[in-house]
Amino acid sequence: MIPVWVQVLYLFAAVCFILALKGLSSPKTARRGNLLGAGAAVVATAAVFFERPLDNIVPILVAVGAGTVLGAVGARRVQMTQMPQLVALFNGVGGGAAAIVAVLELNGLAGDAGAPPVVAGAAAFTAAVGSVSFAGSVVTFAKLQGLMTTRPVVFPGLPLLFGAALLAAVITALLAAVGPGRMSGAALAALGLLAGVLLVLPVGGADVPIVISLLNAFTGITVAAGGYVLGNVLLLIAGTLVGASGTLLTVLMARGMGRSVLNTLFGALKGGSTLGAGTASDRPVRSAGPEDVAIMLGYASRVIIVPGYGLAVAQAQHALRELGDVLMERGVEVDYAIHPVAGRMPGHMNVLLAEAQVPYEQLVEMDEINPEFKRSDVVLVVGANDVVNPAAKTTPGAPIYGMPILQVDDAKQIVFMKRSMRPGFAGIENELLFDPKTTLLFGDAKETMEKLLSAVKAL
Template sequence: MITLRAVLYILAFALFIYGLMGLTGPRTAVRGNAIAAAGMVVAVVATLLTPGLSNWWLIVLGLVIGTVIGVPAARRVKMTAMPQMVALFNGVGGGAVALTAWVEFRETTGFQGEPVNVAIATLFAAIIGSISFWGSLVAFGKLQEIVPGRPITVGRLQMPLNVLLLAGAVGCAVAIGLGGSAELLLVAVLVLAGLAGIAVVLPIGGADMPVVVSLLNAFTGLSAAAAGLALSNTAMIVAGMLVGASGSILTDQMAKAMNRSIPSIVAGGFGGAETAAPAITGGGTVRSVSAADVAVQLAYAGQVIVVPGYGMAVAQAQHAVQDMAKLLVDKGVVVDYAIHPVAGRMPGHMNVLLAEADVPYEQLKEMDEINDEFARTDVALVIGANDVTNPAARTDPNSPIYGMPILNVDQAKAVIVLKRSMRAGFAGVDNPLYTDQKTAMLFGDAKSSVREVVEELKAL
């Protein structure tokens, strides 16, 4: 039986890794998810074969409840709400680890007679899992706009408060490790760590939520790996380390894409969702055009680069955009899509939306690949992307986003921006691109605007 379990675990790990490799591109992402899911099924079966395992009915009940809740929720969620779902599901994982640590504490009567490494791993899992759970709930609330997207802070006391809460959780954990067996100590660990998670995420602005979700995802993986060490569960160790490592790498890459350090993000974000529409600066004038004007300009262009953003996601305009692109390609126009690493509300948000609309993978260009093309492009069509196209990031040292790598939209020969209004982006800063002489604004819902452009293109 032990040999069979070992073989099944090895098979599960291979499927995890192979599935993760499939997530590197839209074409293989669905298959990668399916392969990783199959690996998890194998890992669960291997765990159920553990000698002396009892309470099978509780395990089956948990699987049934999770399936009944999780599958419909995942199938019904809108693509615009996918970041919220990721944050919520990630938080549930951290919460499960925290509860597992609590159960382990109770079953061992405060780790009496357990090796020191088991106590340390379990307490680490309790702290990190609780931080991840409550922090993810706050991130979900900000993305869902239940909680204001702007930074919520107590000013200069915020950092001391964060340190105090974390130190309190660690202190209670140390007391347990030194022999304390009172259950209230473990409850204090979970509560203080949870408050620390809330206190850390609340002051972070909505513009930084993609990085925060990725960081909390890495935390959940590390807590699961620690719980696996405590429980001698190889599947949890490997799966947790894969999630922790990949989440950490992704967090680092996203922070670099914003030209910011992870500590500076955790110390407090720079933007939020609740910002008033800023005044037009620099004495520029906004030039508004009609769908017919946009259609003519696109039809007679040699090359068009579409720059999608969260505005496209909110309007669910990706299918209309693909219909427009097909018409342009039929007219001999070269069409590409410029994808900024932090466009949208989670890593790969734009890639997922466009893949759903069957946009050919070769048309999706990452920032480093497409940026040099803007200077040779006839029209850059910006659909609801604000901060990632803001030239102030290059030109204004006083801008909160100064130094953040952006898409070189302002270097195109002509720029057309689709927006509902002149309201600022998620970072809450003005975008001088909108008053550039070569920029034209098409105001309105992105899906409706693109559909109007499509009808005008058909009439040409």
């Protein structure tokens, strides 16, 4: 019997998890929500030690200590541009942990004629789906970290092999639910690992972060199922929250790319990935130096800034914020246009600019800022490409066709800050670069931004 005061702590932690998720829905409250969720996790973990007598207490404490150190060091050292990889790893660890617990539970139920089929079935589900989440997350990490190609990996027979792995997992799970055997858990884990790898290999380009979100939902569902198996209400609540929010986020991200979730997962099998050829163009463009662009910005009445992944890579957000402040001191109206999938994960640009102390009121979402481009004098695009590419509206055969974009082409003048003429993450050419009203400012985003800032100050 769980002591009442421990149950109260679990209830307190569950409420905090709900409030934390609510806090994460806004940049203004995200930090507080994150701290609240982390604190609740600490309380819940500590409460486990008082729920019932624990065996192997020393190995448990060693594992908790090692995990704490690795998590803290990894989170503090990770760069903002590598945040999706960190999310993928943490997500994979959660799924893997749930799968290990489920395999052990299935082994414990083996040979028990009175084992409830629902419990055994939930354990089988957790072992399989948790393994899918772990293996898939490892592959997404490798893709984003550059340890393997970000392009879709497709080979003859992949759909057949993937279907066979899924079918075998379903049959094994049903058999385990009816009568769990000692090899049921190991077989389900192996099939789940294979299915996870095959699920993610065909995904490439800008679709990878969407799959990370989907795998996060998988992990949440497995944690919830594991909570049912263990009779732990807190795990059930927390897992359900993660599963529901991850599913919703996946749908919203896919919608932001103008695609369905199924097309995101299996589009490459019929040539529908969001990753194109990736060759640099040698067509002539109009370019200028920082001094010329400074004049355009300094004498404008309305400037809209479009930040992108290149800004994050160069860590130019502080110089960009200072440029915005200088322009506002000169009487220029400045806003930042935020695309839902700018960067490599939702909220990437919001967090990056919040770190640079950009006021939340200046961060304007796509639906609200699009009508304003027509009334802007200059749009400054910093490290973004695909989210402003008109091919999403005009070229049916383009990999990003149908994706909602920022209507930058409606502005009077456009300044593109780019390192080179190489295309964006989708790997396709951007016709906006060759528009007569577009001026390119080449160079590293941070160095060029600092030169541009100095030039504006000198006006």
